[in-house]
Amino acid sequence: MEEKLYITFLESPVGWLKLTSDSVFLLSVEFKDAQKPSDNDLPGILIKTKKQLTEYFEGKREEFQLKLKPKGTEFQQKVWNLVQKVSFGETTSYLDIAKKSGSEKNTRAVGLANGKNPIPIVIPCHRIIGSNGKLTGYAGGIERKRWLLRHELILSKNTHLLF
Structure with missing residues (x-):
């Protein structure tokens, strides 16, 4: 069975960011021109990602502490x-x-x-x-x-x- 994916958006100085995760890992960050509907019930990883990206853009964070699972060769x-x-x-x-x-x-x-x-x-x-x-x-x-x-x-x- 495929794990559920969660999506949310974050407005940033470089445009909208679409954040996708499963219940544990951040899977992607995509640059978007506009916000679309987001999941209401977000897993902890997306809440943490939004917080850390906001801190990064505010100049309060230099390193991310997030569980990542990028798909690639x-x-x-x-x-x-x-x-x-x-x-x-x-x-x-x-x-x-x-x-x-x-x-x-x-x-x-x-x-x-x-x-x-x-x-x-x-x-x-x-x-x-x-x-x-x-x-x-x-x-x-x-x-x-x-x-x-x-x-x-x-x-x-x-x-x-x-x-």
Whole structure:
């Protein structure tokens, strides 16, 4: 029997976020243009996710403590685990992640895996940039990526890295 999925929305500075979970794990965060109906009876994981995302956007949280279950291939899971190690206010390149994943030739594959990240912001794929320091693609749009990076860089006082 398939476990019930729960959905809620959170208004944020980067637009509406659609949050999906099962009864225990956060499964996805999606950027949306508008709010749609939400489940009324939310499990603890979605209540906790909304609270921690709100704290993040208010500048009161740098790390998330949430149970995650992103769906993806073994390689994607490896990339997302490496991406989660990039600290608040820091950035790293697709090449660095590729090297850590086993081969610097995997740069394109890392970019594709990053783009398939089902839990953006919490798994901070916005912190991955080109080796030349340029912002490159972001599934949520480059303006959202720029906003998230500026938000973190200003709060972490790494203003020399502003985009």
